[in-house]
Amino acid sequence: MPHVLLIEDDASVRDGMELVLRRHGYDVDTAATGEEALALLDGERGTKVELAVLDLMLPGMDGFEVCRRIRTRTTTLPVIMLTARGDDQDIVNGLEAGADDYVVKPVTAPVLEARIRAALRRAEPSPQTAGAPLDQGGGLRIDRAGLTVTKNGTPVPLPPTELRLLLELSASPGRVFNREQLLASVWDHTFLGDSRLVDAAVGRLRAKLEDVPAKPRYVQTVRGFGYRFGPL
Amino acid sequence: MHLLGGLRTRLVVAFVLVALVSAVTSTALAYRESRTAVLQRAQDSFQRDFLERVNTVAPNVDMPPDVQSLAAFATRVSDGLGGAPLVVARYQDLKATSDSLADDSRITPALRTAVATKDRTSFQRVLHGDEPYLVVGTPVTYENKQTSGLEVYATTSLRPEQDDTTGVLDAVRGGIAPVVLLAALLALLAARTVLRPVRELGRATRRLAEGDLDSRVTVRGGDELADLARDFNHTADELRTSVSELREQDARSRRFVADVSHELRTPLAAMTMVATVLDEDADQLPPDAAQAARTVSAETARLSRLVDDLMEMSRFDSGAAALNASEIDLGETVRASLALRGWTDAVRLELPEGVRTAADRRRVDVIVANLVGNALRHGAPPVSVTVGAEWDGVTVTVTDAGPGLPPEVLPHVFERFYKADASRTRSSKTDTGGSGLGTAIALENARLHGGTVEVSNRTDGVTGAVFTLRLPHRHHEEHHEEHHEEEPAG
Numbered sequence: 001m002p003h004v005l006l007i008e009d010d011a012s013v014r015d016g017m018e019l020v021l022r023r024h025g026y027d028v029d030t031a032a033t034g035e036e037a038l039a040l041l042d043g044e045r046g047t048k049v050e051l052a053v054l055d056l057m058l059p060g061m062d063g064f065e066v067c068r069r070i071r072t073r074t075t076t077l078p079v080i081m082l083t084a085r086g087d088d089q090d091i092v093n094g095l096e097a098g099a100d101d102y103v104v105k106p107v108t109a110p111v112l113e114a115r116i117r118a119a120l121r122r123a124e125p126s127p128q129t130a131g132a133p134l135d136q137g138g139g140l141r142i143d144r145a146g147l148t149v150t151k152n153g154t155p156v157p158l159p160p161t162e163l164r165l166l167l168e169l170s171a172s173p174g175r176v177f178n179r180e181q182l183l184a185s186v187w188d189h190t191f192l193g194d195s196r197l198v199d200a201a202v203g204r205l206r207a208k209l210e211d212v213p214a215k216p217r218y219v220q221t222v223r224g225f226g227y228r229f230g231p232l
Numbered sequence: 233m234h235l236l237g238g239l240r241t242r243l244v245v246a247f248v249l250v251a252l253v254s255a256v257t258s259t260a261l262a263y264r265e266s267r268t269a270v271l272q273r274a275q276d277s278f279q280r281d282f283l284e285r286v287n288t289v290a291p292n293v294d295m296p297p298d299v300q301s302l303a304a305f306a307t308r309v310s311d312g313l314g315g316a317p318l319v320v321a322r323y324q325d326l327k328a329t330s331d332s333l334a335d336d337s338r339i340t341p342a343l344r345t346a347v348a349t350k351d352r353t354s355f356q357r358v359l360h361g362d363e364p365y366l367v368v369g370t371p372v373t374y375e376n377k378q379t380s381g382l383e384v385y386a387t388t389s390l391r392p393e394q395d396d397t398t399g400v401l402d403a404v405r406g407g408i409a410p411v412v413l414l415a416a417l418l419a420l421l422a423a424r425t426v427l428r429p430v431r432e433l434g435r436a437t438r439r440l441a442e443g444d445l446d447s448r449v450t451v452r453g454g455d456e457l458a459d460l461a462r463d464f465n466h467t468a469d470e471l472r473t474s475v476s477e478l479r480e481q482d483a484r485s486r487r488f489v490a491d492v493s494h495e496l497r498t499p500l501a502a503m504t505m506v507a508t509v510l511d512e513d514a515d516q517l518p519p520d521a522a523q524a525a526r527t528v529s530a531e532t533a534r535l536s537r538l539v540d541d542l543m544e545m546s547r548f549d550s551g552a553a554a555l556n557a558s559e560i561d562l563g564e565t566v567r568a569s570l571a572l573r574g575w576t577d578a579v580r581l582e583l584p585e586g587v588r589t590a591a592d593r594r595r596v597d598v599i600v601a602n603l604v605g606n607a608l609r610h611g612a613p614p615v616s617v618t619v620g621a622e623w624d625g626v627t628v629t630v631t632d633a634g635p636g637l638p639p640e641v642l643p644h645v646f647e648r649f650y651k652a653d654a655s656r657t658r659s660s661k662t663d664t665g666g667s668g669l670g671t672a673i674a675l676e677n678a679r680l681h682g683g684t685v686e687v688s689n690r691t692d693g694v695t696g697a698v699f700t701l702r703l704p705h706r707h708h709e710e711h712h713e714e715h716h717e718e719e720p721a722g
Contacts, residue, residue, distance in 0.1 A: 012502035106504035
């Protein structure tokens with residue numbers, strides 16, 4: 001019974017989503033504003049929430065700010081944002097605020113569910129993380145079994161999508177992955193996904209791992225092709 | 233710009249002509265006057281001296297004279313005159329000259345006739361071998377006014393006088409060149425005072441034509457050109473006002489469409505979300521309700537597509553559409569687009585490997601889906617999709633074997649909500665149809681890449697329509713990590 005928090009100001013949309021998700025076996029909490037959602041997450045029920053679906057257009061605190069605050073409270077909660085406009089700038093800003101994925105309203109129930117499932121899968125501890133803990137020079141240490149990352153001995157908490165991305169890239173150091181491959185393997189996108197998801201996640205990952213994010217050592221860009229881990 | 237027939241040339245020519253005409257006219261008049269005056273004076277003084285001399289010498293001539301006395305008379309008259317001119321004396325048939333070697337043909341019969349008939353002093357100017365001469369003749373009369381039959385003629389050269397008047401002419405001729413130059417200079421100055429404002433006006437007009445609605449000219453003085461400048465500024469003001477009003481209206485209506493679509497989204501989002509419930513539970517409903525439920529679900533999906541397309545169109549209209557380009561393999565992208573929609577088996581593919589370009593994968597997907605969807609909906613199988621590379625870009629060609637498009641429809645294919653359904657029939661009743669914006673959106677997406685979508689009918693002997701997407705080879709811009717967005721091209 002995955003537990004989902006819906007943050008949406010329009011009652012009909014909220015009720016509709018709640019109805020559909022309940023029918024398909026989800027536990028659902030709802031909030032009409034960002035403030036309400038954050039209060040709920042701070043409360044007792046908040047610990048049970050496994051995923052947030054967040055509308056960007058909210059009265060009061062906007063969705064971007066809500067997303068940033070969720071990220072400061074809990075690194076592991078996947079956030080799927082709902083963009084009413086589907087405007088490119090909105091999507092980019094939402095991804096920068098730390099959202100793991102986005103859907104554009106109006107969205108059909110099957111699409112929303114598929115995205116929720118994919119995000120939840122990313123958040124689950126992966127059972128097959130083979131390979132020794134990666135401990136390269138440069139102070140980055142990736143514990144593939146314990147799913148933890150430390151930098152110079154300090155733990156670096158990573159949201160699920162960024163962690164998956166890092167594990168995927170670092171499993172084959174030096175190998176170049178193009179954006180489509182990463183969308184398929186990390187995001188589970190079987191459709192033509194948006195490569196900006198990858199770029200945004202890489203950006204967020206670099207901000208946390210790299211000494212100089214503008215001159216990355218771990219997650220490097222291969223112009224015209226994609227990304228690779230290292231070589232260090 | 234206008235070397236010939238320009239205002240400046242015309243002004244210069246006019247000025248120079250005026251200067252020339254006035255110079256030549258005044259010169260001619262002055263020349264005539266001075267020449268007449270000089271000649272008159274020479275004539276008068278020569279005539280006076282001559283008559284005086286004749287009156288002095290004549291009383292000493294014995295009448296009737298013989299050749300000797302006649303010659304002596306002529307010589308004495310000549311000697312008393314400055315420059316010893318040739319003097320000829322005649323008495324009936326006798327003729328004597330002061331200088332027997334001189335040619336006396338200068339004394340023309342006409343003059344002699346005049347002297348004889350008019351019986352008074354006459355004179356004539358003759359040219360004798362390029363030399364101008366004055367010839368004076370007079371009958372010698374007695375005190376009692378009786379003619380003596382004696383006639384005396386004298387010739388004198390007019391060369392000094394001619395030289396004098398020629399000098400005048402030369403002076404004028406020398407003076408004409410500076411006058412003409414001065415006139416030309418004045419003309420240029422006048423032209424400049426006219427041309428500068430005209431040129432400024434021209435420049436301002438061109439700027440206005442290029443769309444700079446703030447193009448104005450400075451008004452100088454109060455002449456007709458200043459009036460014209462004022463009129464121009466006024467016109468530009470009016471133009472700016474009406475254009476900005478139009479733009480305002482246009483922006484308002486575009487905003488309205490965007491707002492309306494946006495407002496439609498929220499109820500649609502709720503409807504779309506719960507539509508699956510209707511589909512899932514339709515089987516347990518009574519037949520009529522079941523049909524109604526399925527219709528509501530299907531039409532909700534259609535409405536949702538329409539609003540999506542309206543929003544997309546609004547984004548293009550407002551310039552908010554951004555290109556998110558990356559290096560893509562076109563064949564692979566087309567294959568994925570078709571697979572995603574389950575069209576792979578319905579279409580013949582010709583997708584060579586390695587046709588790569590920098591493009592927005594999502595937008596290419598939208599274009600391909602639109603063109604193939606159209607061909608499947610309105611055309612007839614076989615529908616084929618071909619990817620190709622040309623020197624200046626890449627192409628995706630979608631061909632069907634339907635009836636093709638009537639020539640009057642071809643120019644309107646990419647217009648919004650233009651439905652050629654009358655000619656391209658819907659293939660089935662379950663087809664929910666497009667929004668009417670599909671081709672327009674496909675074209676806008678192509679233009680964002682600096683490309684285009686073209687339509688024509690097949691020319692290979694089979695009926696059917698051919699849609700071709702052309703994308704230019706783009707220089708690939710790697711995304712910056714801070715999600716710098718490329719400016720929309722075009």
